[in-house]
Amino acid sequence: MLYCVEMEVNIPETWDEEKIKDYITREQATSQKYQKSGEWVYLWRVAGQYSNISILNVESPDELHKILTELPLFPYMDITVKSLCKHPNAIRESMI
Numbered sequence: 001m002l003y004c005v006e007m008e009v010n011i012p013e014t015w016d017e018e019k020i021k022d023y024i025t026r027e028q029a030t031s032q033k034y035q036k037s038g039e040w041v042y043l044w045r046v047a048g049q050y051s052n053i054s055i056l057n058v059e060s061p062d063e064l065h066k067i068l069t070e071l072p073l074f075p076y077m078d079i080t081v082k083s084l085c086k087h088p089n090a091i092r093e094s095m096i
């Protein structure tokens, strides 16, 4: 199942640089684990915003939930999930 996920990051203003660095390092490790497994297919920064657009290819909504809640920054992100299916007018097969 394909999902488009938008994650808007809201780091609390009270965090110091060390704490921010720690979260970002652990966030990277978690997302790269799923990028390497092939479940996290694309990760794009939204230009000019502290947010990303990601495409995930996972077995189920439960698996998507498991991955998203494993992210250290999960409690500090506003997340929007959209389920994707084929567009009838698409001229290319999905590369995923």
Ligand SMILES: O=C(O)CC1=CCC(=O)O1
Residues within 6 Å of the ligand: 007, 009, 027, 028, 031, 032, 050, 051, 052, 071, 073
């Ligand atoms: O967009 C961000 O910086 C938050 C994030 C989610 C996965 C990741 O690697 O970073």
